Amino acid sequence: GNSVTQMEGPVTLSEEAFLTINCTYTATGYPSLFWYVQYPGEGLQLLLKATKADDKGSNKGFEATYRKETTSFHLEKGSVQVSDSAVYFCALSDGGGGADGLTFGKGTHLIIQP
Amino acid sequence: EAGVAQSPRYKIIEKRQSVAFWCNPISGHATLYWYQQILGQGPKLLIQFQNNGVVDDSQLPKDRFSAERLKGVDSTLKIQPAKLEDSAVYLCASHSSLTYNEQFFGPGTRLTVL
Numbered sequence: 001g002n003s004v005t006q007m008e009g010p011v012t013l014s015e016e017a018f019l020t021i022n023c024t025y026t027a028t029g030y031p032s033l034f035w036y037v038q039y040p041g042e043g044l045q046l047l048l049k050a051t052k053a054d055d056k057g058s059n060k061g062f063e064a065t066y067r068k069e070t071t072s073f074h075l076e077k078g079s080v081q082v083s084d085s086a087v088y089f090c091a092l093s094d095g096g097g098g099a100d101g102l103t104f105g106k107g108t109h110l111i112i113q114p
Numbered sequence: 115e116a117g118v119a120q121s122p123r124y125k126i127i128e129k130r131q132s133v134a135f136w137c138n139p140i141s142g143h144a145t146l147y148w149y150q151q152i153l154g155q156g157p158k159l160l161i162q163f164q165n166n167g168v169v170d171d172s173q174l175p176k177d178r179f180s181a182e183r184l185k186g187v188d189s190t191l192k193i194q195p196a197k198l199e200d201s202a203v204y205l206c207a208s209h210s211s212l213t214y215n216e217q218f219f220g221p222g223t224r225l226t227v228l
Binding site: 004032034036042043044045046049051089091093099100101102103104105106107 | 145147149154155156157158159162164170205207209211215216217219220221222
């Protein structure tokens, strides 16, 4: 079956630090990969996505590259801000049209200190 | 456009009682999902509907959980009888073929079983 493994949290960084949150996956086919974010008191929001190998998803200064050879989709940001404090979920979907249910990792709680 | 609506936002019940959650997806979205998010874990897919038909309910505990989407629009998820381990946030999401690969999540219903 499909599975997603991401680094345990909480991850605590100072403002303007470089961020990496590791994510690896196991899938039977050629999945699409996602990062979702959950800000305090809010619902899950799509942060970025990549649908095929070597694609790079980017949004709000965050980036992740779909690496088929290492089955990874690590999230990076060059300079984090206090407002980036949230829980980040890596997820995959098997369906080519994106309609299949998502398989999520456990989430990584990110805390940015001023 | 309005997002995914869920109600109630919070519910507290005693074990062995029954409970129902309601979801209204984004207008025109044919695919609807129910996820269960236990504290400290990522969301887990319970059931997926395409219009009013079930696509995937392989992870739904059918001895106590049921769901329906009779007119292909809004949906109800029911638990009867509830157990302590059902305490979680129940998330509804929807998807359209026009929003390739993106699922839109509602705010969730937080269930506490005492």
